[in-house]
Amino acid sequence: MDFFGPVLDGFGVVLDPTNLLYCLLGVAIGMLIGVLPGLGPAATIAILLPLTYGVEPVTAIIMLAGIFYGAQYGGTITSVLLRIPGEASSVVTVFDGYVLAKQGRAGTALGIAAIGSFIGGTVGIIGLTFLAPVVASFALDFGPPEYTALALLGILLVATISGGSKIKALIAAAFGLFLATVGRDIFTGAERFTFGNLSMADGIDFVPIAMGLFGVGEILYNLEERHRAASAPATVANVWPSRKDLKQASGAIGRGSVLGFFLGILPGGGATIASLAAYAVEKKRAKDPSRFGKGAIEGVAGPETANNAAATSSFIPLLTLGIPANATMAIIFGALLIQGVTPGPQLITEHPDLFWGVVNSMYIGNILLLIMSIPLVGLFVKILRIRAAILAPITALITMLGAYTIRNSMFDVMLVVLFGALGYLMKKFGFEPGPLVLAFVLGSLLESSLRRSLLVLEGDPTGFFTRPISATLLVTFVIVAVWPMIKTVLDKRKKANAVLSDPKVKEKV
């Protein structure tokens, strides 16, 4: 059949021994960094970018993807055992997971989380398999105006959804767009902001920015943030959940899969939001919501399933539209560009081996992760005992030597260190590095689409609103941009009303 031919060929790509090995490497690294507090998946993928230079594109992306979804599995372990979320997407797991561990049911919590993660991940891959080609064929008709609108909306959503000050996130994003303009202008050939420096003519390289802002920035930040001493239990008994537990969790796993899948597709969405939403849904649906926070197994199953489904489905916008949905996807986008592959609607038809190879590798990766999180969980619990003080210089050395190997240039290593300092300072001053990197990656696409659109529309910006898709996207853009302001005004009014009515309430009481 037309559809299943390439899909099946994709399995051939995955079963290539090199790809299998890199898949195993990716998920094992993902699981590890998920377990170890400190570096997250975005930082790890950034640090390991040099590793992808020497291999085929499909092999590289299989590994990077494995790190990303593997981290969702590993993050659970510290949440349950130590009450410290290994990843942001496992924060809500702490609420019930740690209580279960205190009740002597850590094994059950970890087992259910692993099974939920596996099911969520698998549902996500199946959804990805069927939805991605549909989205891609729909997007084939997109012209420059649609891409302009889509890139703008993507950047705005990522900036507004990130924690902290939204305006600062937008400033960071706009600055990322500015950095992307450095170098030769593709339309006129004029050199921009190179200050006559020849090595700047090709623009600022993505890799030092990502390695510095995410990798070194995070490493420096962790040096300051002393890890709270935590003693891990030596062993975890009985990871296989009982039939009763499974039955109790099955509803939550089902709902988490679907919810996570859809939240993962949205730009700015992803694993963290999916896990928060799943916890809220489970608590709302429960007959006795007071059980939550006291060891409700659904409180572990729902979010852990959802974050894996979302991690998988967040590949859809990247692989079908060429728009990364979050910071980690932005780095994978950059990795693809380095390999000479431009993600977009043509990817499925032009590089079917890459697309289906990566998608199908996720089945294998999830099976490997299930094995690592149930029979081998004891091994990862032991890893928790490695001290942060010993890990920090190792990650720093990997970054420094890795950065050198890209082009055998000390200048690149210096750039990485300087961007690292920038990343650290940005974090301290409340500017998220994520939107900057995302905007930097999308910068040239956005500018060239905008200029092509203006050529097509003969310089009339209102032309964007005459095309249905770009009009819808831009209207959404305006709503998302203006909504926080409206909300602030509404909140102020509410507060004013509350203050006015407050004395009466007091009198009544």
Place this chain on the structure above:
Amino acid sequence: MRADKAPHVEDAPETDLPETDEEILTPEQLAAAWAAEAPEPAGPVANLVSSLVAMALGIAGLLLSLKLGLGTPAEPRPGMWPFIVSLVVAVLSVVQVVIGRAGGKDGEKFSSYSWYAGIGFATLVGMVLLMPVVGFEIPSLLLCFVWMRWLGGERWRSATMYSILIVAAFYAIFIAALGTTIPRLF
């Protein structure tokens, strides 16, 4: 309140004990505990300074873009798009100066531990400067040792031992196995 805090008394006998660190916390208590442990926000001065730096960058971008020429929407010249982007940076920075004048909730105050990050940065720069001169082994060894002994609080013996092991492992991987051209002494 007490009653529904301990629904299964046989499962969780600790719930009746007075509050300790090991106490089972409700999500709200846990969130409050995390909030108390989290570092203080950066504060109004940091907001003003960082917003002004951003504004200066935006204005510099505006001026540089003007020099490249703007053109018209129908025929944009190279400076048009950077001009728009710089304008966004500059305008939003002004907005941030005003909105964040009370300090806001973002960012983190520098603490005495921030020196650790500073020392970490200095050792990284030192490594970049030393590597072309004496190879990667000695700078790496020093970096590992400084980070473990002083930034990580390891003991002398373990810091020395682990530093040597780590550098040996890196030598084995990057030089012996992968054959990279990283500057080296041996």
